[in-house]
Amino acid sequence: MALSRSTKSGKSKRPVTKGAKSAPAPVRKLKIALVGFGTVGRSVAKILCEDARGPFLLTHICNRNVHKKKTSELPAHIKWTSNFDDVLASDVDVVVELIGGLEPAGKWVREALRAGKSVVTANKLLVSESGPELADLARKMGKHLEFGASVAGGIPAIIGIQEGLAGDHLYKIAGIVNGTCNFILTKMEKDGASFDAALKEAQQLGFAEADPSADVDGMDARSKLVILTQAGLRLRVRADQIPCRSIRLIESVDFTYARELDCTIRQISLAQRIESRESPKSKDSKDGARGNVHGGRLAAAVQPALIPSSSLMAHTQGSQNIVTATGEYAGRMIFSGYGAGGDPTAVAVVSDLYAIARSAGAPPEAMPGAAEVPSSVSGDFTVPHYLRFIVRDRPGIVAALAAILAKHEIGIDALLQKPGFVPSALPFVMTVEACDSGSLNRALAEIARLDFHVKAPLCLPIFLD
Numbered sequence: 001m002a003l004s005r006s007t008k009s010g011k012s013k014r015p016v017t018k019g020a021k022s023a024p025a026p027v028r029k030l031k032i033a034l035v036g037f038g039t040v041g042r043s044v045a046k047i048l049c050e051d052a053r054g055p056f057l058l059t060h061i062c063n064r065n066v067h068k069k070k071t072s073e074l075p076a077h078i079k080w081t082s083n084f085d086d087v088l089a090s091d092v093d094v095v096v097e098l099i100g101g102l103e104p105a106g107k108w109v110r111e112a113l114r115a116g117k118s119v120v121t122a123n124k125l126l127v128s129e130s131g132p133e134l135a136d137l138a139r140k141m142g143k144h145l146e147f148g149a150s151v152a153g154g155i156p157a158i159i160g161i162q163e164g165l166a167g168d169h170l171y172k173i174a175g176i177v178n179g180t181c182n183f184i185l186t187k188m189e190k191d192g193a194s195f196d197a198a199l200k201e202a203q204q205l206g207f208a209e210a211d212p213s214a215d216v217d218g219m220d221a222r223s224k225l226v227i228l229t230q231a232g233l234r235l236r237v238r239a240d241q242i243p244c245r246s247i248r249l250i251e252s253v254d255f256t257y258a259r260e261l262d263c264t265i266r267q268i269s270l271a272q273r274i275e276s277r278e279s280p281k282s283k284d285s286k287d288g289a290r291g292n293v294h295g296g297r298l299a300a301a302v303q304p305a306l307i308p309s310s311s312l313m314a315h316t317q318g319s320q321n322i323v324t325a326t327g328e329y330a331g332r333m334i335f336s337g338y339g340a341g342g343d344p345t346a347v348a349v350v351s352d353l354y355a356i357a358r359s360a361g362a363p364p365e366a367m368p369g370a371a372e373v374p375s376s377v378s379g380d381f382t383v384p385h386y387l388r389f390i391v392r393d394r395p396g397i398v399a400a401l402a403a404i405l406a407k408h409e410i411g412i413d414a415l416l417q418k419p420g421f422v423p424s425a426l427p428f429v430m431t432v433e434a435c436d437s438g439s440l441n442r443a444l445a446e447i448a449r450l451d452f453h454v455k456a457p458l459c460l461p462i463f464l465d
Ligand SMILES: NC(=O)c1ccc[n+]([C@@H]2O[C@H](COP(=O)([O-])OP(=O)(O)OC[C@H]3O[C@@H](n4cnc5c(N)ncnc54)[C@H](OP(=O)(O)O)[C@@H]3O)[C@@H](O)[C@H]2O)c1
Pocket: 035, 036, 037, 038, 039, 040, 041, 062, 063, 064, 065, 098, 099, 100, 101, 103, 104, 122, 123, 124, 149, 150, 152, 153, 340, 341, 342, 345
């Protein structure tokens, strides 16, 4: 993709007049088609058209029932269409996909790449489902696929990781990437609200959907963790390989006990490369289509967890997001802020367009390499854990729990019991030292069979760094 006008031989056509200062060659702008003229699409169109001196020219807007969308506020040269084939047949350089969902978005992105157009998308569903395959197709076609807006909206986490940290070898990505969960948990933390009351308020304020399952049960954050893992750790993982646990299990008493431990609770998405990235190249990776199957072990999960009250994650309030990326050379980098909404997300989309404009003509080797397939994926982290019990009080409960934990060689770190609760439903907490999840799960299965529980025990990891 050439930004400056040139002849076949690569030499400028600009005539040189002896003695006179020559004018700079006119720069050909990147032609853009916007597919999806909704919340984000409108903002992208506004930014592109307001910056008339920028390197982009918006030439097409495609949306179903486009007559309902057409506005005279945008330049008259823009071609409005409801037929995606018009975009494919045009000379646009970049297709910006902003319709969302898996189909027809996936079909259109593939067709655009095959037609020799680069693609920018904000579609987390599509990128988490088909990111590596689409990236392979883009690489094969010598085109770009950028998806910076698909995680954390306008916060430049993906572009920061892929471009700003391209020189590092990242081994850990962590974040709070679901604003709904963070709104609910910070509400419970500050006001002592129950989960149900905090969710209701989130729904009234428009921070949560009528059906909040995808947010509170972790699937939305999991899609984003899949994308962050691909972009940052260069590992291909499917959403169904990553365990996710709901924040519905958290009660206001958990914040009381977390505070005693100088901690708070957040929905944490964490992916960590466990083994060295050095690995022999797989035969399958020759064409990049299936990737390297020796990508080391990956630990990844989305779950509520205890984190230190003094940490930046704990200071991530309300609907804010935060992403941290840790590498072998530069250590930990942090991206945070309020990211969602039309304008912030559009900024990420336009920033992706700038990335394409800057790298126009770059060799394919400069594009992100094919991601490897990890040798195994698990949700196990060897960290201390918080165990909360709600029991019918009677003598011998602590001894029974301690005996089972000791049998599985799990060390107790602390025992906390706040006064003021009724003995018929007494909450108390044990913290246990770092142990492997297998031993802990076996111990918890035995503990769950004891007869004094009023509710099932809650087990949360404690992430101290
Ligand atoms: N909004 C945010 O804060 C945010 C943040 C990060 C990422 N994103 C991502 O950005 C993308 C767009 O989000 P949005 O909030 O702008 O969504 P939106 O407001 O619902 O806009 C989607 C637009 O695409 C059109 N569309 C949908 N399906 C279509 C189809 N099959 N054919 C033609 N047009 C179609 C819709 O037309 P109708 O009006 O006729 O339905 C609408 O104009 C999504 O992938 C979303 O996940 C959004």
